[in-house]
Amino acid sequence: MRPSTALLVVATAVLALSVADATVETTCKEAAAKDEQVNYKFCVYELGKHHLSPGADTWGLAKIAGNMGVNNAYGAISDIEVLQAKPGTDAKTKVVLGQCHDLYDSMKFAFARAYDEINARNYTAGKEEAAKAVT
Numbered sequence: 001m002r003p004s005t006a007l008l009v010v011a012t013a014v015l016a017l018s019v020a021d022a023t024v025e026t027t028c029k030e031a032a033a034k035d036e037q038v039n040y041k042f043c044v045y046e047l048g049k050h051h052l053s054p055g056a057d058t059w060g061l062a063k064i065a066g067n068m069g070v071n072n073a074y075g076a077i078s079d080i081e082v083l084q085a086k087p088g089t090d091a092k093t094k095v096v097l098g099q100c101h102d103l104y105d106s107m108k109f110a111f112a113r114a115y116d117e118i119n120a121r122n123y124t125a126g127k128e129e130a131a132k133a134v135t
Contacts, residue, residue: 022056022057022058022060022061024043024044024047024048024053024054024056024061025044027043027047027058027061028040028043028044028047031043046068047061047064047065047068050064050068052064059118059121062118062123062126063115063118063119065130066111066112066114066115066118066126066130067111067115069107069108069111069114069115069130069133070108070111070112070115073104073105073107073108073111073133074108076100076104077101077104077105077108080097080100080101080104081101083097084097084098084101106133107133107134110129110130110132110133111129111130111133113129113132114126114127114129114130114132114133117129
């Protein structure tokens with residue numbers, strides 16, 4: 001799955017903050033019900049692999065998802081930088097990669113702000129920042 005798609009899944013999980021009985025499965029089920037682009041199995045896999053997920057409540061899962069968004073954006077930025085530095089990359093491609101770099105950098109900071117807001121239990125602002133990350 002491409003990093004942008006993975007970030008969309010994570011962001012949607014962050015937006016599913018209204019789960020009453022939070023588990024990875026119930027959070028992903030609600031996220032998939034709210035957005036057809038969310039693949040339930042992938043969401044469970046991604047959120048479930050974090051070592052804090054099994055005991056996390058809704059707040060904890062939202063923070064995990066926000067943190068995963070930051071980490072995925074960092075990974076994409078790193079991949080882009082490798083492609084930009086690759087010998088033989090023409091100027092036109094470098095410009096396009098630079099635009100991608102800027103978009104992922106914006107996503108990274110939006111996810112970081114979402115994480116901070118969720119950590120402060122300001123869910124409305126956290127949802128807004130997560131939405132910015134994928135728009």
